[in-house]
Amino acid sequence: MTRDRHRRPRGRRVVAGLAVATALVLALDLSGAVDTSPVRGLAAAGLGPLERAVGPREDKAARLRAENTRLTTRLADTEQRLAAAERADALLDTPTLRGLTLVAARVVGVGPSGPAGPERVTLDVGARDGVQTDRAVVTADGLVGRVVAVGPWTCDVLLLGGREVAVGVRVGPRGVLGEVSAAAPAGAPAPKPGTLALAPVTGGALATGDTVTTLGSPGDQPFPAGLVVGTVTAVDDARGRPTAGGVVTPAVAPATLDVVGVVLGERRAQPRPSATAGG
């Protein structure tokens, strides 16, 4: 008993010291000031073999599971490649894109989201593939955005709905001229996330359900004519403003972008032939 009494304070001190040391290690690990991976590495080197010895052995079921996993991943990979090829084919078969020179590309990076979703994406084609800035990016459904920066193997695209993208458009069968952008014209309510504001150049004549297509730019840069931008989903009243605006739902949802095409078309070098009317 006397021995016990002698020993007890020392034991208590040792335990308290160890606990303080542990708390110190925990605090260092929590703060990230010290890299604790060597400690884990030592533990793995010392205890790993023991764990392997008592761990589950490789048996027939495990081999079959591994085989299954390998085949499943291979199947998924093949399916994905097939789907990408189909999407690329669909892109090239789109009537509105007929005659345009396209280079197929994949979205490999998406920038930080703006207030209404992502505004920039990165494609896996660049200057080596003939891509230049101010080129239109399209899918089979319609216009995606325009190229704003080009690297040797990648390019950055500003999506429709980005703050600095404005597209001249024609609306509906009558071809009313207007402008589509993310920012609402002065006095009109701001468009909801995922939609664009449509400001017609002249008054009226917008109807819900009208298709919105691009007006076209000189030399097809950045936007060739006739690409689908979206559909008019609402027309607001013109109270207090010279023209009634509208809301356009884009044909392409930025969240589902995968295979896209970058329009490469050359600037026209030949004069357009003239023709005699009524002849």
Place this chain on the structure above:
Amino acid sequence: MRPLGLLARTALLVLAAVLLAALAARHVRPVPDLVAVLVVGWALWRGPVAGALAGLAGGWALDLVPPGADLLGLHALVYAGAGLLAGRLRVEGPVGAARVAGTALVVSGLVEGADVLRALSVRAPVDLGEVVVRVLLTATVAALVVPLVVRAERAVVRRRFG
């Protein structure tokens, strides 16, 4: 306690932690917390200081046995605190199964509660049903295993002192 005895008890704690990892690798769920069972055994046999030391060693074993915990030392501190508390519940003389189970409930509840709090603090999902089953299972296993631990300790004492 001699260094050799200390080493043997530490090895037993490490073995318990490795066993837990191996059982989890075989998809055995829920598994009783064998480390907590050992900590309860030594805390009830030798008192708070030994309980805290056993908890510290067992918690470090749980933190370090691969794949390890994401925070080194947290289990060690929680188990040490639980071991200290369990040692306070020691009584002189023979210990009944009910007291052992109750102590194991307290220890297991404390360490599981700390894990649940940590999970909640990072908004991770918590399966409270499984936690409760594990605590009850630990208490049951402790009531069965702790007498064996105490008997082994008693045998060691008897062999040393006659």
